[in-house]
Structures are given as structure tokens and as C-alpha cells.
Amino acid sequence: xxHSYSEITNPSDRMRWCRCSLGLLQKDVAAMVGMEEWLYQDxxxxxxxxxxxxxxxxxxxxxxxxxxxxxxDDYALFFHRGGGVFLREYRQVKGWNRQQFxxxxxxxxxxxxxxxxxxxxxxxxxxxLLAENLGPDFLSMLRM
Numbered sequence: 582x583x584h585s586y587s588e589i590t591n592p593s594d595r596m597r598w599c600r601c602s603l604g605l606l607q608k609d610v611a612a613m614v615g616m617e618e619w620l621y622q623d624x625x626x627x628x629x630x631x632x633x634x635x636x637x638x639x640x641x642x643x644x645x646x647x648x649x650x651x652x653x654d655d656y657a658l659f660f661h662r663g664g665g666v667f668l669r670e671y672r673q674v675k676g677w678n679r680q681q682f683x684x685x686x687x688x689x690x691x692x693x694x695x696x697x698x699x700x701x702x703x704x705x706x707x708x709x710l711l712a713e714n715l716g717p718d719f720l721s722m723l724r725m
Contacts, residue, residue: 592652594626599645600625614640635661650724655712656705658723665697671715671722672697687714 586602589595600610611621612638624637632668638661642649650658672682672693678695684691688711695701703711712719 591627592654592657593625595647595651596625596641596645600648603645610644610645611643614644616640655723656708659703659708662723664703665699667723668693669697671719674722685715686711 583589583594583598586595586598589598597636597637605613607621607625608618611618614621614637620637624641638649638652638657641652645652649661653661672679675682675685677685679690679693683693686693688707692701696703
């Protein structure tokens with residue numbers, strides 16, 4: 582299917598490639614990084630939205646000797662980078678106040694405040710709209 586790691590764009594496929602290149606089973610990797618086998622299976626199958634904690638992502642990236650961003654889709658990477666903390670940093674880099682950020686993102690200022698302060702969690706649907714409204718530099722900064 583793939584000839585090299587660099588061809589793989591899907592995080593779950595990258596994880597599978599790394600595991601298979603080491604000749605390991607899912608249960609082996611789970612035991613070596615200290616997680617439940619069912620969770621590793623979910624991660625490798627792509628069913629990992631909220632169960633993929635930053636700690637697990639960091640352990641797997643270190644185990645496979647790859648950047649953590651290679652294991653995460655943009656939504657999971659957003660939470661790995663702190664979610665609301667990342668939003669605040671992005672806003673500050675752009676030089677925007679919360680109202681300006683809200684205007685560009687096409688959401689309310691209250692939503693921005695709640696996300697930045699950790700009072701609410703951004704849904705995957707809302708994250709996609711945010712990324713679309715803010716343009717490519719938002720995802721570029723996320724993936725740095």
C-alpha cells in the first residue's frame with residue numbers, strides 16, 4: 582500500500598506503519614507504553630477523538646521516534662497544544678483582541694472567552710468551521 586513513511590498522510594496509518602515496521606502486535610505496543618490494548622486498537626483504527634490524551638500521544642511519539650503531530654489529526658493536535666491556550670496564543674500572535682478574533686472566526690466573543698479560559702470545549706464541527714473561517718495560517722501555526 583505505502584512504500585515509505587513519508588507517503589502516509591493518515592495518522593492511524595502512520596501508527597500502523599510504525600508498529601508493523603518494528604514487527605510488533607498492538608498488544609505489544611500497548612504493554613510497552615503502559616496503556617490498555619483496546620485503547621491502542623481504537624487509536625490505530627482512528628476511533629480516538631477524546632481518548633487520545635496528550636500523555637498517550639507523547640508516549641507513542643517517543644516510542645516510535647516520530648513527531649507527535651504525525652500521530653494526531655488537526656482536532657486532536659489542537660487539544661494536544663492546549664485547546665484554549667492555543668487559541669489565545671494564536672489571537673495574540675495576530676495582534677487581535679477577543680472581539681477582532683471573534684469577527685474573523687465568525688463566532689461570538691463569549692465563545693472565544695469561554696474557549697480560552699477552558700470553560701467550554703470546542704466541538705469538532707465548530708473547530709472545522711473555525712479553521713475554515715480563519716484560513717490556512719491557523720492550521721499552519723497549529724502544525725508547527
